Ligand code: HEC
Ligand code: HEC
Ligand code: HEC
Ligand code: HEC
Ligand code: HEC
Ligand code: HEC
C-alpha cells in the first residue's frame with residue numbers, strides 16, 4: 335500500500351515536471367513564421383521600393399506570448415485556422431483588418447463534443463449580464479476570453495490562488511486598464527479601490543475571492559456563472575462568505591468539491607496522500623474552516639507528504655542502525 339502511494343507520488347511528480355518541460359515546445363511548426371514577427375519588439379522586412387532590408391517596430395498589442403499560447407485550449411491550432419491565409423504575406427493586405435472573426439459560439443455552439451462545457455447555457459446567461467445589456471454584441475466573449483490564451487483554470491487547476499488570480503485578471507485587464515476599457519465605453523472608468531472601500535482588507539479579498547463571487551448569482555447548474563449583475567445586486571453581505579456553510583462552496587470551491595466527491599466515490603480506501611488532502615464527505619469539507627480557503631494551499635499537501643516520507647525514512651534508517659549495533 336505504501337509502496338503504491340509512494341510510486342503514485344513519484345509518477346505524479348514526474349508528470350508535473352514533464353508538463354513544465356513541454357511548455358513552449360507545444361507550438362505547431364507552421365506558426366513559427368508568424369511568431370517570428372509576432373513575438374518580437376522589432377522585425378525586419380525587405381522594402382521593394384528602396385531595395386533594402388529595414389527594421390521596424392512591432393505594435394506592442396500585436397506581440398503574442400508563446401508560453402500562454404502553448405498552454406491554451408487552442409494550442410494545436412494554426413494561426414491561419416482562425417486568421418486568413420492572406421496573412422502569410424507581409425505587408426499584410428489592409429482589407430484584412432476588417433475580416434470578421436469567429437466567436438466561441440460559432441465553433442462550440444450546439445456541438446455535442448463540448449456538451450460538458452455548456453457553451454449555450456453560458457451564452458444565455460451572458461446575454462442577461464449587465465455588459466451585454468449595455469453594450470450588446472460589441473461586448474463579445476473575447477473581451478474576457480482571449481482565443482489565443484484561454485485555459486480552463488477553474489476546471490483544471492487545483493491551486494485556488496491561481497484560479498482566483500486568473501479569473502480576476504480577466505476583469506482587471508479592462509476595469510483596471512483605461513486602454514481596453516475605452517474600447518467598450520466612453521465614460522470615465524470608476525476606480526475599483528474607491529468603489530470597494532467599504533470592504534476591509536480589500537487587497538486580501540481580491541487575492542482570495544473572485545470578482546464574480548460577489549458580482550454574479552450562483553448558478554448550481556453552471557460551473558462558472560456568467561450573469562454579471564448590476565451593481566445594486568452585488569453581494570455586500572459578509573456572512574455569505576464568513577460562515578461555515580458559505581456560498582463559496584457552490585461557486586469558487588465547486589470544482590474542488592466535485593473532485594473530492596468523485597475521488598471518495600470511486601475509491602473509498604484512502605491513499606497515504608489522501609490522508610492529508612481528501613476529506614470523507616462534503617460536510618467535513620464545509621465545516622472545517624471558519625473562512626474556508628485559509629488552508630486550501632496545495633503545496634502544503636506536498637510538504638506534509640515530504641515530511642511524512644522523511645519521517646518514515648528516518649524510522650527505517652534508525653531501525654537498521656539499531657539492528658546493526660546489536
Ligand atoms: C514580417 C513580419 C510579420 C509576419 C511574418 C507576420 N506578421 Fe502579422 N503583422 C505584422 C505587423 C508589423 C503588423 C501590424 C500591422 C501592419 O503593419 O500591417 C501585423 C498585424 C497582424 C494582425 C492584426 C491586423 C490588424 O490590424 O488588425 C494579425 C491578425 C496578424 N498580423 C496575423 C499574422 C499571421 C496569422 C501571420 C502568419 C501567417 C503573420 N501575421 C505574419 C508583421 C508580421
Ligand atoms: C482560435 C482562433 C485563433 C487562433 C488559433 C489565432 N488567433 Fe489571432 N486572433 C483571434 C481573434 C478572435 C482575434 C481578435 C481578438 C479580439 O477581437 O479581441 C485575434 C487577434 C489577433 C491579433 C491582433 C491583436 C489582438 O490580440 O487583438 C494578432 C496579431 C493575432 N491574432 C495573431 C495571431 C497569430 C500569430 C496566431 C498564431 C500563433 C493566432 N493569432 C492564432 C483568434 C485566433
Ligand atoms: C475556430 C473555431 C473555434 C473558436 C472560434 C473557438 N474554439 Fe474553442 N476549440 C475549438 C476546437 C476545434 C477545440 C479542440 C482543440 C483540441 O482538440 O485540442 C477547442 C477547444 C476548446 C476548449 C477545450 C475543450 C476540451 O474538451 O478540452 C475550450 C474550453 C474552448 N475551446 C473554449 C473556447 C472559448 C471560450 C472560445 C471563445 C473565446 C473558443 N473556444 C473559440 C474551436 C474553436
Ligand atoms: C465578463 C467576462 C466574461 C465574459 C464576457 C465571458 N466569460 Fe466565460 N468565463 C469568465 C470567467 C471569469 C471564467 C472562469 C475562468 C476560469 O477560471 O476557468 C469563465 C469560464 C468560461 C468557460 C469554462 C467554464 C468551465 O466549465 O470550466 C467557458 C466554456 C466560457 N467561459 C465560455 C464563454 C462564452 C461562450 C462566452 C460568451 C458567450 C463567455 N464565456 C463570456 C468570464 C467571462
Ligand atoms: C466582497 C464582494 C465584492 C468583490 C470581491 C468585488 N466586488 Fe465589485 N462591488 C461589490 C459591491 C457590493 C458593489 C456595489 C458598491 C456600491 O454600489 O456601493 C461593487 C461595485 C462594483 C462596480 C461598479 C462600479 C460603479 O459604480 O459603476 C464594478 C465595476 C466592480 N464592482 C468590479 C469589481 C471587480 C472587477 C472585482 C474584482 C477585482 C470586484 N468588483 C470584486 C462587491 C464586490
Ligand atoms: C473589456 C472590458 C471589460 C471586461 C473584461 C469586464 N468589464 Fe465589467 N464593465 C465594463 C464596462 C465598459 C462597464 C460599464 C458599463 C457602462 O456603464 O457603460 C462595466 C460594468 C461593470 C459593472 C457595473 C455594472 C453597473 O451596474 O453599472 C460590474 C459589476 C462589472 N462590470 C463587473 C465585471 C466583472 C466581475 C468582470 C470580470 C468577470 C468584468 N466586469 C469584466 C467593461 C469590462
Ligand code: HEC
Nearest residue numbers: 533534535542543547548569570571572574575625627628
Ligand atoms: C465573497 C466572499 C466574501 C465576502 C462577501 C466577504 N469576505 Fe472577508 N474574506 C473572504 C476570504 C476568502 C478571506 C480570506 C481568508 C484567508 O485566506 O485568510 C477574507 C478575509 C477577511 C478578513 C481578513 C481576515 C484575516 O485573516 O486577516 C476580514 C477582516 C474580512 N474578510 C472581513 C469581511 C467583512 C467585514 C466583509 C463584509 C463587508 C467581508 N469580509 C465580506 C471572503 C469574503
